[in-house]
Amino acid sequence: RSLQKNYFSCRRKVGSKSVATKVQTTTKTDECEAKDERKTFDTLQEERREQAERSVLISCPPKISEKKFLKHLSRHGNINNFFFYESFGIYAVVEFSEKDGIASLQEATSITSVSHEATVPFKTRLLSLKANESNSQPPVQCLQQTPIGVNKLVQKLSREDSIDQQSYSLMEEYQLTEENICLRFLVCSLLKDIAAAYFPECIIRPFGSSVNGFGKLGCDLDMFLDLDAISGRNIKQAGDGFSLEYQMKRTSSERAATQSILAVIGECVDQFAPGCAGVQKILNARCPLVRFAHQPSGFQCDLTANNRVAMKSSELLYLYGGLDGRVRPMVFTLRCWARVHGLTSTIPGAWLTNFSLTVMVIFFLQKRSPAILPTLDQLRHLADPRDKSVIEGNDCTFVRDFRRIPDQKNTETLENLLQEFFEFYGNFAFSRMSINIRKGKEQNKPEVSPLHIQNPFEPALNVSKNVNATQLERLVTLCQESAWLLQQGGARGRSPARDTPWGLAALLLPSVSQAIKTKGKKRRAREPASERIKTLLDSLKGSKAAPGGSAGAA
Ligand code: GTP
């Protein structure tokens, strides 16, 4: 019960060091905030953005004295926080308490001349530390920036005592750490320095799973080049009959403007930004973007512009994730389940996306009785004038302050919810009905796509238009089989032989989907469902002989 309470703001804080408390290592602690203290999306993003502006990323030699390193940097200002991580070498993220610290540090940083090569003298906050003396220091403690593999996860979950605990444990392992989120904001801030060469007042904001509360360690970094501060919409005119306007180059459409801005910024990132590699300008996509790898952080980055609706969707997901302690573990569990069984993929195609899957979970939780989550229309009615938001003619208004949303009365366990989720979608009338989180009710499908999930803010669009009939069929079959398997695992509880996969752990074994793909599919025409399920159960038992043995990477 206590695990469920206010889990939203619980963060794993492992080993991040605060200089103010004299290099003290924090071990795994949960810091929970009461609902009233939960920050709005905007407040939290702004705090993190400002923090990133006061931070630097430093590539360090393999053996470095932490003490000397800090002493060296402290000459430039007070250090609020720092941590080390490994990504093809050791890196340190260092946050100064004032921006002046960065200016002073950059003042003292030189440009190395490289023999046989020339450099582009573009100064950024990505630095390299050179140490004259080779000292034999013990290695610094590096924080993990990638999740554990599925094998280990299955083993860990098998040792938990309930399905609810398994779900929380999965989230605990997979969710972004505080430090990883800092690193994401820092990468955005570093790229802003590049884009600011053209647009000095621009902001690069992370969106998607980096900020919506459902991000898994290792997920991509979606970024949005925000030029609104430049447009000067809020400038008041003098009232003396005169006004001045900037002369600006005109383009045929917003899209053409976005494409030309991204083309130039993409080129700049490619030519001048240290650490950015494999830059691809994908300007003809529905949402034009620049894709690249940021090597020092290990993040795969997608930079977009003029993408306000996606930002608003991220904010909505953040709000839903923070409303009830069961939402995030449930989404993490289902995202993991979908990935392990190939329902989602990192490659674009006819697969379900994590975004669509999350909307499906929200819809399901709106349909519980009593409802666990409010509908988007209800959230709109709770909004005050400051929440008003209209993007490209679409009303994107919803309440943003957690305190204005009444608590709900539902007390179902996660085990029950997961079970019901699989049954709900295992029997959903996908052929006729559309999923609509604005109304919290299924509606007649307006078009023929196999899976129809109405875009919450652009009602004419289907967020799962890409999903084909085969993928939908796989989803339905997997839901049906998982409902059954969970019922078996849930009823049995943890096996006395620790490490034997049970409950969610058993659900994540690839043998489940393998059995569906091979045996299940071939026999479907001839066998009744009970036979297919028996086959599945047998295959599951087989896999238990070698715990986690066949669980591949997801
Ligand atoms: P990951 O798979 O962990 O990257 O999840 P994600 O939520 O970041 O998804 P993704 O990177 O595919 O997309 C980033 C964000 O763009 C999402 O969180 C949504 O806000 C938005 N988005 C993605 N797909 C759609 C879509 O089909 N329609 C709309 N309106 N927004 C989308």
Ligand code: MG
């Ligand atoms: Mg993403």
